[in-house]
Amino acid sequence: MNAATPGPILVIDAEQSVARRLNDWLRADGFEVVVADGADSGFAVARDIRPALVLGELGLTLASGSQLLRSLLHELPDTSVIVVTETASLDEAVTALQEGASDFLIKSLLNEDILRVSVQRAMERRNLRLENRHYREMLEQTNERLQHSLQLLEHDQRAGRQVQNRLLPPTPHESNGLTLCHFTLPSLYLSGDFVDYFSLGPGRTAFYLADVSGHGASSAFVTVFLKALTNRIRRQFEKRTKVSTLSPGRMLQTMNDELRELGTGKHLAVFFGVIDTNADVLNYAIAAHYPPPMLYQDGEVTQLPGQGLPLGLFPEARFDEHQVSLSRRFSLLALSDGILEVLPAGELAAKEAVLRAEAAAAGGELDVLVERLGLQEVRDVPDDIALLMIKRDE
Amino acid sequence: MNAATPGPILVIDAEQSVARRLNDWLRADGFEVVVADGADSGFAVARDIRPALVLGELGLTLASGSQLLRSLLHELPDTSVIVVTETASLDEAVTALQEGASDFLIKSLLNEDILRVSVQRAMERRNLRLENRHYREMLEQTNERLQHSLQLLEHDQRAGRQVQNRLLPPTPHESNGLTLCHFTLPSLYLSGDFVDYFSLGPGRTAFYLADVSGHGASSAFVTVFLKALTNRIRRQFEKRTKVSTLSPGRMLQTMNDELRELGTGKHLAVFFGVIDTNADVLNYAIAAHYPPPMLYQDGEVTQLPGQGLPLGLFPEARFDEHQVSLSRRFSLLALSDGILEVLPAGELAAKEAVLRAEAAAAGGELDVLVERLGLQEVRDVPDDIALLMIKRDE
Incomplete structure (x- = not known):
């Protein structure tokens, strides 16, 4: 849950060569990588390993693809997504980013530097989101704890007041x-x-x-x-x-x-x-x-x-x-x-x-x-x- | 600050005809609309009226445009942005959405229905964001209040304990x-x-x-x-x-x-x-x-x-x-x-x-x-x- 060890990255691509290339680049940067060869099987793996980041071809040109992305982000709110596609489709990019993907990359333009910047930014956004949520949870817990302590003392003081009234x-x-x-x-x-x-x-x-x-x-x-x-x-x-x-x-x-x-x-x-x-x-x-x-x-x-x-x-x-x-x-x-x-x-x-x-x-x-x-x-x-x-x- | 009266929409477009068309559609849907004829003057107006939504041409193909968008969203976190452009540029779309715009629309494809759906979605996201922030602020305030009451009572009880110790x-x-x-x-x-x-x-x-x-x-x-x-x-x-x-x-x-x-x-x-x-x-x-x-x-x-x-x-x-x-x-x-x-x-x-x-x-x-x-x-x-x-x- 912290920036130093963000958890594994799940790479999804049907083309073995692409998957291997992404895998190599990410491992070179010190990330733990898991590879899946399709969107459906990838989703099953994601549920299992709860990766910090999913990177890959999600088939967003199909209706099922954007549905998949939505489910993924809903079920795994701590997971970031970078969509990697074959084709530079504006519709697909807008859909992906609106659904909550943190970036949209075109395979043919992808290189190690572009990937590194994109992954880094996705991780930063993810950390911000996590910190935000942890802060809110911390506030909620503190609230509950304070409420409890206060009730205890108020109850105590009210009981004291009752005795005092009797005097x-x-x-x-x-x-x-x-x-x-x-x-x-x-x-x-x-x-x-x-x-x-x-x-x-x-x-x-x-x-x-x-x-x-x-x-x-x-x-x-x-x-x-x-x-x-x-x-x-x-x-x-x-x-x-x-x-x-x-x-x-x-x-x-x-x-x-x-x-x-x-x-x-x-x-x-x-x-x-x-x-x-x-x-x-x-x-x-x-x-x-x-x-x-x-x-x-x-x-x-x-x-x-x-x-x-x-x-x-x-x-x-x-x-x-x-x-x-x-x-x-x-x-x-x-x-x-x-x-x-x-x-x-x-x-x-x-x-x-x-x-x-x-x-x-x-x-x-x-x-x-x-x-x-x-x-x-x-x-x-x-x-x-x-x-x-x-x-x-x- | 609520969904029923979200505040005005600021339309920015240098072309009078486009601005008028957007203005008419939005007014027909019951929104209050303010029109500006360029990104710079639009930003000045936005600072002034703090609109619920900015809709328009922000010149994102220029570096200054994406800088403008970033400043706008940073200065007015309660304002949503829908980018409307002449050209279907993938780069521009990705930049805009990554910076936090809620949609990216192409002028030539725009009609009343597409605009309505996009505005509605932007408003919904904005409301969610506002509710989220209000919830957090409420938590923070409650926390402070509880902390204060608790300190008061704890101080009181500690003073009582001191007296009791003296007995x-x-x-x-x-x-x-x-x-x-x-x-x-x-x-x-x-x-x-x-x-x-x-x-x-x-x-x-x-x-x-x-x-x-x-x-x-x-x-x-x-x-x-x-x-x-x-x-x-x-x-x-x-x-x-x-x-x-x-x-x-x-x-x-x-x-x-x-x-x-x-x-x-x-x-x-x-x-x-x-x-x-x-x-x-x-x-x-x-x-x-x-x-x-x-x-x-x-x-x-x-x-x-x-x-x-x-x-x-x-x-x-x-x-x-x-x-x-x-x-x-x-x-x-x-x-x-x-x-x-x-x-x-x-x-x-x-x-x-x-x-x-x-x-x-x-x-x-x-x-x-x-x-x-x-x-x-x-x-x-x-x-x-x-x-x-x-x-x-x-």
Whole structure:
């Protein structure tokens, strides 16, 4: 199949002297030659030895000859053909070349040099054709292989996504008169953004939105750790008989310590809050969470102040706690910073203004907000996106 | 680019009457026709309008003519050429067809029917060529796209694998005079097998090997949960001042409860043990772990008895504890069931026998065992593989 050893040449000629002459010339040039004494027997031999080149009298003046040539080229696409004839017939030449012969030579004009040039050109064309076909086959095989690998990984990631979805809380969820909803949109399949909320007993509901550095599988791992940690906290509260509360600042401290101990090399931004529905107070702490959470009540949107170090980096990090009074009707919205990538380009201040306006316009309805931000249609987001909405309507 | 609207046909002929006749015939067949009155000007027009077909006198008897044809076909690979000449020259016909013209017609013999057949055939060949090229381009583009998606996912999974590797304990690790080692080989990038070990204080070392159902990202998630859980247990022991011990049976119970609460839909097999190096006793419990762990001491390999339900499925599962006396020198080997897939085909009993023999032959050296089992060379394992080896040499 390569140029150096192209395979044998089949010479077809009824005249022994012509066949011998062609044979001698070709052997002198280093080719392996097989001789057949007629078109029909030649075709049988060709099928058998699959020559690189068939050279000879194919009787193209007869209808059967051009049919033979067509069959030969169809059955043996890797074989080139040079037609050699007695007579200089234009019709015959046009037919032969149109059928795919690579040259048309007249016996009486044939000499060693003419043959050499013609054979060389036929071999070159054949190599080009072979390379072309091999390239296409290689492409097809590569395609299949890539498709297979991709399916394997996609299947794997989808299975991972399913498990991750099971770790997310129900949406919507009712707790102590609050309605809590979330929406997550992973950049790939697995999300480094995570949301959870749970009751700490009568009158107290905890929630958080976390954004692990990076995205995809490695970041998603850390969300499992978060879930395991907060499950444990929730269990502790479920077991308690006396009313007690959870400190958001200390919660972030615990997350920081245990994340550092886990040693994933990942850090994360978290907005953690506890709503006391008896005292109508939101108590929260922030670890590098951006954009600021927004509280919509009494016809106004307020960005909740507060900042703090990201979790997982600094051993002695401490986190300030903040209190906000809540009206009877309010909605609280937190978003991971992935949202900034899908807002119209502009300064951060402008994007924050857009979010404030959207928070007011959505009026506590997460579905409406998702629709207004076009998040159902958006594809290939560069970063994970998570939204958490908490509202009280009464 | 399709057969229905192949684009214009460029007719080149210096004789106005011939050009008009060709023009009329072709228009009657519904083709758009552009006429040029010579080869040179025709070529300029062809470059401009990129016709589907050039039909005409190209002056091939001159050297410049065949050069022109070659340039034309090279520059406009989507254009077919039918040569129309005054004279029936065999040389000219062979040259034209070899250069890639699709037909060679003699003016004096030309009529409407002959032209129609020739044009039709030229268009068919052109379509085949175009389809061929489009197919190849499509393959190339698909390849590129697949490659890109695959790289994205592979990169993601590799990043996940890195994080997972960080969750594994150091190997080898010394604890209370024991040497603990592990080896993991994921089926894909992320492993559902997991190993950990840690000191519970002076004279007590805990360890486990876990195999989450399935493999890949979804199973790997559960290993993060396991790590978070056992980190917590370890912390509790680090804080204690009085000597206390950990019950392997209760440990499995806790894992079962918390895994069920996590709700991943995954279940797992675990071999959990605590070695008391003062009393020389191994205390362990088994949850659906297979093949049985093997203890090699005093020149003999013993399969450790015990069975139990898998974790994550049954709400009230309880797990028996087993005790084994340890010699001063011993090695303990646990393997996940992925190992069975790379052993020579056979009954399970035969595979267990192979493992017992290998455990003895390795003599407590994990590297030797990995080498003997050929795990460094094995590719595309159908299931994750994990090995845990604990030995005392003194």
